[in-house]
Amino acid sequence: MPDAATPDIAPLAVTAADLHLPTQPFSAAGLHLELVPAQARYSLRARDAGLLAATIGRALPDRIGDTLDGVIKLGPDEWLALLPAGATLPLGEGLPVSVVDVSARAVGFTITGPGAAALIATGCPLDVERMAPGRATRTLFETVEIVLWRQSETAFRVDCWRSFAPWLWAALVAGAQG
Amino acid sequence: MLLIHCPYCAEARPEVEFAYGGQAHIARPLDPSALSDADWEQYLYIRNNPRGRHHERWRHAHGCGRFFNAVRDTVTDKFEVTYPAGEAAR
Amino acid sequence: MSGYRLPTGGRVDRAKSVSFSFDGQSYTGLAGDNLASALVANGVTLFGRSFKYHRPRGILGMGSEEPNALVTVDRGPGRTTPNLRAPSVPLHSGLVASSQNRFPSLKFDLGAVNDKLGAFFPAGFYNKTFMWPRSAWEKLYEPAIRQMAGLGDSPTSRDPDHYASTYAHCEVLVVGAGPAGIEAALAAAQSGDRVILVDEQEEIGGGALADPAQWAWLTDARAQLLALSNVQLLERTTAIAHLHQNFVVAVQRLTDHVAPAQAQGAREKLWRIRAARVVLAQGAIERPLVFDGNDVPGVMLASAGRSLALRFGVAPGHAVAVMATHDSGWHDALALAKAGVHIVAIIDVRDDVSSDLLDAAGAAGIAVHLNHAVIGVGGRHAVKSVTIAAAGSSAARTLSCDCLLMAGGWTPTVHLWSHAKGSLRWDADWAAYLPDSIDDNVIAVGGGAGAWNYGSGVAVSNLPSPKPVHQQKAFVDFQNDVKARDIRLAVQEGFRSIEHIKRYTTNGMATDQGKTSNINGLQIASEVLSKPVTAVGLTTFRPPYTPQTFGALMGHHKDALFQPLRRTVIDDWAVANGAVFENVAQWRRARYFPQGSETMDQAVARECLAVRERVGMFDASTLGKIEVVGPDAAEFLNRMYTNPWKSLEPGRCRYGLLLREDGFIVDDGVSARLAPDRFHLTTTTGGAARVLGMMEDYLQTEWSDLDVWLTSTTEQYAVIAVQGPLARAVIAPLVAGIDLSHEAFPHMAVREGTICGVPTRLFRVSFTGELGFEVNVAAEHGLAVWQAIHEAGQAHGIVPYGTETMHVLRAEKGYIIVGQDTDGTLTPDDAGLGWAVGKKKPDFVGKRSLARPDIVGAGRKQLVGLLTKDPQVVLEEGAQIVADPAQPVPMTMLGHVTSSYHSATLGRSIALAMLVDGRAKLGETIYVPMPGGTIAAEVTGMVFLDPKGSRLDA
Structure with a gap:
């Protein structure tokens, strides 16, 4: 058990406010950050994409990084479905598929404006400028794993796990402020 | 920071998205209990440390999530080729 | 001394004067100046004291190669930057700069005595002198050396x-x-x-x-x-x-x-x-020449003189001599003359300079001394004259000047x-x-x-001189005070590789990384070794090209953005209720909830007793969670974990122990089978990512034929542990769709239903040894459910408890924490978890290693309990254990204390320890030597409370 002689490690300069996810959008020159309202998220896995599509009753994108009706293909056997809040998918019991509700796992942001790509590039090592609209991928923003989806020339969507969201929001705001 | 071609994503991606996984093409014995202590030691601990071509495992941990194999030159750090796990050594 | 600003020329804006200060004195420069050009314009040529000998130094170069003129710039509290090169410091109004490595002042520096003692400071001086005793390094030598030989002071306050x-x-x-x-x-x-x-x-x-x-x-x-x-x-x-x-x-x-x-x-x-x-x-950096006195302020690179005059409109001197071994020095001299700078003479070691240059010098009225070299410099704080001699001749002549430009190629x-x-x-x-x-x-x-x-030239290591090299103060590395004779000495002492010569002499090891010294050092070594330069080698260039601030390298990663601090959805409630936090991996977790003026020990004792006597609640949301889904889910877990999983029925939980292939424990956790093809795994908080990665590895690369997939659900669920004899009574009114009775819902079972109207995966599990439940709800409902349970628990005297209390409660029961009670070298048997190994399983990850000779032999460290003879003494975690406290140092260490607490329930201290052959020592007395005295303790089993586990079945 630590005793009084144990020196304290200097606490990080983190205030309570730093740990909260602002609910108000943030706007700077040419940039707008906003939280995505709660929605349903499903992690979908299967060797046989056809079986998975039939199980959940939705078409799936073919190529890694492509998106189709809110479903992103993240890996050879992995998709992430971003659906309206409350939507549920059949679990496919007994079938060689995995359908897992991860609605509460992540928080989403939208980043819009002419400076959106440059803002994401402050912490994302991909050539974001050259990412085609409609493409999405799992990647990193500094040390935090994100799912990055370019929805148009000037609009991106970023999802990260819930507990990383305050940090990511603050890092994006810091990046927007230079 | 290296650029690594992910054979699944079919594009070169930044090294920070990847995790190194040690020497490649060391299959776990199908029946470990049948192995002598010496053979098990070989599987468990003995690895190559070549100067030059090295077969190694990487995982696109913050991308598609898949493990794959690579041939990398340990002198130049350059990747010669990457290929999906399960394929024969290049 | 009057100033050196030329009446015309340069890119400075003569209409905009800029005031600044250096060493407390105010000066005025021009917009477009840098600190070096502005100071020279004001007649300041002394910029600093050298690293080792405290010799007066001026500027050598006007670019990032500058080794001498290191200054500290003060931009306010927390904003001092040491070791900036004056030519790289842009001038702005109000700039505050100061010189470094001098005491009490730049002009009168006590440390300069080192220069007089220079003969006693040869290459390798520190290595040779400050060898013994070792302890004196920390206390005496290093602080003294750092005081004397130094760069600027690091800022001590926070960088704003x-x-x-x-x-x-x-x-x-x-x-x-x-x-x-x-x-x-x-x-x-x-x-x-x-x-x-x-x-x-x-x-x-x-x-x-x-x-x-x-x-x-x-x-x-x-x-x-x-x-x-x-x-x-x-x-x-x-x-x-x-x-x-x-x-x-x-x-x-x-x-x-x-x-x-x-x-x-x-x-x-x-x-x-x-x-x-x-x-x-x-581009390229001009090379200094090596000769006696080449570091006197006023001796500088010809390119620096050119830059001062033509870029900044500042004469490098009123009377400038040029020592050249290269045509570029002639071009510079001519350009300076044209700009109105008085060139005293061009001295060149060559005797065959092109006639074009000779004609141009003649036309400009510049005296020329071919086949000559500078053999000495007059002046200490500033150049007063240079002495030159023809090669091979001792007939010297002195030229009066206040600046000497070096053009060494x-x-x-x-x-x-x-x-x-x-x-x-x-x-x-x-x-x-x-x-x-x-x-x-x-x-x-x-x-x-x-x-x-740049024209042609010749390469010379030292300029020819009638003086022996060992009598010359001829500098090669100006920043580290390395002289030509130091490099010669290193070679004489047997160093052959340039990498060794570099480290022995420190040539090229200063913050300028040898930008002006590497090639000269190489040429000297080559000459002394009588080997071509290419055979001597070249030292390695390493980043960064120039020194940088830590701030620049950190970018946004400071203060709140230093790294993500993860918190659970219940964190706000914990803050509001006075929790004291600790960081666990990237998470912050409530450690205890003090009331009033309670100390940690008092709060933990109260929380422990409440759980044992009534009921407590604990935020376990940070536990790693993995959803394992697919027809082969049970087969996969059976291969991963030590114990059998295929027989686990849906609705039941099992403790899983995960080994690495080497047989050592890597993680553990209780997992539930929700359906034939769906499991809910838990891992340790810190092990979540590691376990998922390890499982993915086996799944993808060894058993890719299995139809099973892994999904992290760590952040999908908030987890609320409700523990204590009254736990059922607390949650019963809130739960629907689940029969909570002991018969219908026994220990180590899982049920799905609702709590407070939201879906829950309810586990009946315990990490306290009491009747307990772990409520899993979607993260967005976590706080509301926590509050509802807290409110419902008021009638039963519920208390929230933190990780410290959790640690005590589990230690009373002998439940291990992987990473605290294990260290990566413990097998299940070592940890007393042999029961968790499926003896009949043909294989699982790590099984084969459990049969290795070293693993089955005697003499392994095993986890045991310790009870101090004095029940009020709490052992120090990490303290070493010995059998014989009288044994002379170094004593034979048998293990160490892994967990140690005061147990309020038992009214005494308890500890867990890794101990060689521990289970064979039950009942024996071991000793823990501490600075305050030796503590005796008895070796016991690991379970201190309710060894039969009857409290679990309440």
Whole structure:
């Protein structure tokens, strides 16, 4: 058990406010950050994409990084479905598929404006400028794993796990402020 | 920071998205209990440390999530080729 | 001394004067000056004291190669930056700078006694002298040496600035915006490709800045670059590292060139640039000459004199002598003369200088001394004269002057080329290494590639002198005070490799990384070894090209953005209820909830008793969670974990122990089978990512035939542990759809239903030894459910408890914490968990290793309990255990204490420990020697409370 002689490690300069996810959008020159309202998220896995599509009753994108009706293909056997809040998918019991509700796992942001790509590039090592609209991928923003989806020339969507969201929001705001 | 071609994503991606996984093409014995202590030691601990071509495992941990194999030159750090796990050594 | 500002010339704005201070004295410079040019203009030529001998030093160069003129710039509290090179400090109104490494003042420095004792400070002096006793290093030698030999002082208060960073991608990156770099960027831009041009100076132009004939072109070229939308021009930006596959790191200085009050935004920005092609146009650095007195203030590179006069309109001296071994010195002398600087003489070691140069010197009225060399410099704080002699002659003559320019030839800047693992070739004409071949898509252009006509010259290691070398104060490395004789001594003492000579003499090891000293040192070593330079080798260039602030390297990662601090959805409630937190991995977790003035021990004791007697609640949300789904889920877990999983029925839980293939425990956790093809796994908080990665590894690469998939659900669920004899009574009114009775819902079972109206996966599990439940709900409902349970629990005396209390409760029961009670060398049997190993299973990860001879043999450390003889003494975690406290040091250590607490329930201390052959020592007394005395304890079993587990079945 630590005793009084144990020196304290200097606490990080983190205030309570730093740990909260602002609910108000943030706007700077040419940039707008906003939280995505709660929605349903499903992690979908299967060797046989056809079986998975039939199980959940939705078409799936073919190529890694492509998106189709809110479903992103993240890996050879992995998709992430971003659906309206409350939507549920059949679990496919007994079938060689995995359908897992991860609605509460992540928080989403939208980043819009002419400076959106440059803002994401402050912490994302991909050539974001050259990412085609409609493409999405799992990647990193500094040390935090994100799912990055370019929805148009000037609009991106970023999802990260819930507990990383305050940090990511603050890092994006810091990046927007230079 | 290296650029690594992910054979699944079919594009070169930044090294920070990847995790190194040690020497490649060391299959776990199908029946470990049948192995002598010496053979098990070989599987468990003995690895190559070549100067030059090295077969190694990487995982696109913050991308598609898949493990794959690579041939990398340990002198130049350059990747010669990457290929999906399960394929024969290049 | 009167000032040196020339009446005309230079790129400074003579209409804008700028006031600044140096060592407390006020001066005035001009807009466009840097600190060095402004001080020289004011007649200041003494800039600092040297590192070892405290010799007076002025400026040597006017670029980033400057080794001498290191200054500290003070921009207010927390904003002092030491060790800046004066020529690289842009002047702004109110700049406050000071010299370094002097006491009490720059002019009168007590440390200069070292210079008089110089004969006693040879190469390797520190290594040879301060050898023994070892302890004196820390207490005596190092502090004293640091006081005497030093650079500037580090700032001691918090840096209030913030720093930015970004990634950038381009098809062509050009490093260096001299004429070659600018031309390369303009050419590359034609294709429409993305081009980034970085340049470290205040304005682009490189060598052209000191050549008025090129200014019109430069103005036009800069305008062209700025007009191109596909070109990003980064001024005040130093490319510091050229890493794999054209990943170039650069630091852009954003605010240091303006007064603090005008500074807005980030101070510096880190650019992480990935380029398809890199064009290195770093130019070349002029080489000093090695002769007695070559470091007296006023002796400088000819290129520095040229830059002072032609770029800044400042004469390097009123009477300037030029010592050349290279044509470029003649060109500089002529240019200076044309600018109105009085050139006393050109001295050249060569006797065959081109007639064009001789004619031009004659026309300018400059005296010429061919086949001569400077053999001495008069003056200590400033040059008063130079003594010259013809080669091989001792007949000397003295020339009166206040400045001596050295033109020793040029060293192409190949630092970044070398970072990128490009090979170099020795070029005899340049007497320098030039870029040769490289794997990546990189080309070198301009002076840095040897493709620049500076004229011809000869390479000399030392200037010829009638004085023996060991009597000369002829400096090679100005910043580290390495003399020519030190390098000779190193070779005489047996050092042969340039890498060893470098480390022994410290030549090239200062913050300038030998920009002006490497080649001279190499040539001296080559000469003494009688080996060609190429056989002596070349030291390695390493990033960063110039020293940088930690802030620039950290970018946004400071203060709140230092790293993510993860918190659970219940964290707000914990804050509001006075929790004291601890960090566990990246999470912060409530450690205990003190009431009033309670200490931690008091709060933990109260929380423990409440759980044992009534009920407590605990936020377990940080536990790692993995959903394992697919027809082969049970088969997969059976292969991963030590115990059998295929027989586990849906609705039941099992403790899982995970080994590495070497047989050692890596993680554990209780997992539930929700359906034949669906499991809910838990892992330790810190092990969540590791376990998922390990399982993915086996699944993808060893057992890819299995139809099962893993999904992290750590953050999907908030987890609330409700523990204690009244746990059922607390949650019963809130739960629907689940029969909570012991018969219907036994220990180690899982049920799905609702709590507070929201879906829950309810586990009946216990990490306390009490009746307990773990409520899993979607994270968004976690706080509301927590509050509802807390409210419902009021009637039952519920208390929230934290991780410290959790640790005590589980230790009373002998439940281990992986990573605290294990250290990566414990097998299940070592940890007392042999029961968790499926003896009949043919295989699981790590099984084969459990049969290794070392694992089954005697003498292994095993986890046991310890009870101190004095029940109130709490052992120190980590304390070492011995059998015989009387044994002389070093004692035979048998293990260490892994967990230790005061147990309020038992009214005494308890501990867990790793102990050699521990289970064979039950009942024996062991000893824990501590600074305050030796503590005796009895070896016991690990379970201190309710060994039969009857409390679980309440």
